[in-house]
Amino acid sequence: MDKSDCVIRLEREEDHGEVENLIRESFWNVYRPGCSEHYVIHVLRNDPAFVKELDLVMEKDGRIIGQNMFMKTVIDADDGRTVPVLTMGPICITPELKRRGYGKLLLDRSIEMAAEMGFGAVLFEGNIGFYGKSGFGYGRDFGIRYHDLPEGEDDSFFLCRELKKGYLDGITGIYRTPAGYYVDAAEVDRFDRAFPPKIRLKLPGQLPDGR
Numbered sequence: 001m002d003k004s005d006c007v008i009r010l011e012r013e014e015d016h017g018e019v020e021n022l023i024r025e026s027f028w029n030v031y032r033p034g035c036s037e038h039y040v041i042h043v044l045r046n047d048p049a050f051v052k053e054l055d056l057v058m059e060k061d062g063r064i065i066g067q068n069m070f071m072k073t074v075i076d077a078d079d080g081r082t083v084p085v086l087t088m089g090p091i092c093i094t095p096e097l098k099r100r101g102y103g104k105l106l107l108d109r110s111i112e113m114a115a116e117m118g119f120g121a122v123l124f125e126g127n128i129g130f131y132g133k134s135g136f137g138y139g140r141d142f143g144i145r146y147h148d149l150p151e152g153e154d155d156s157f158f159l160c161r162e163l164k165k166g167y168l169d170g171i172t173g174i175y176r177t178p179a180g181y182y183v184d185a186a187e188v189d190r191f192d193r194a195f196p197p198k199i200r201l202k203l204p205g206q207l208p209d210g211r
Helices: 013-027 037-044 102-116 128-134 185-192
Strands: 007-010 056-060 063-068 070-077 082-088 121-125 144-146 158-162 173-176
Touching: 007 102, 013 037, 013 063, 037 185, 056 102, 063 102, 070 121, 082 173, 102 128, 128 158, 144 158
Parallel strands: 082 121, 144 173
Antiparallel strands: 007 056, 056 063, 070 082, 070 173, 121 158
16 A cells, blocks of 8 residues: 555644544444444543654545554553553544555554654554554563462453663563443443434454453
């Protein structure tokens, strides 16, 4: 895909509604009936951990077709240290343009920008089949455990990529999801009423525990 086909830039305040609707369309009924991701970004923009310099949108032909964002968080290391890292998402591409290379282009540029800013590593929840193509591996292979996950449970969703080579060398510990990602279902419902009505469906492949 020719990179001149689209533009990656910082999100502007006037983009907020369009971006929230894009996220809603992309995540609706994917992980659970309906979705909460459009409300999550609405809340996180005002969170102190939100990285405004990495709040990105992708434009094609003057229309926003994708977005990504990052939050600062930490690893609680087993030796008592608190290790600063990033987490990422929601990240999405408009449904009609998925699987055409735009998502990887946005992801790779986002990661490149985070590295240029001096951040050491990114940890988040995702599918290794996609994110592995951009250098992500399993968190367990870096010695990092996902918080609140019982020992022996499937942790293949928990991914990590160093942005500085060796940044996590000698570190084992627990990754901490920023509190802002945990939103109240009733608040999500109230927020969602401002958008066009959509049908919530329970579909195969959705997360059984709502993670």
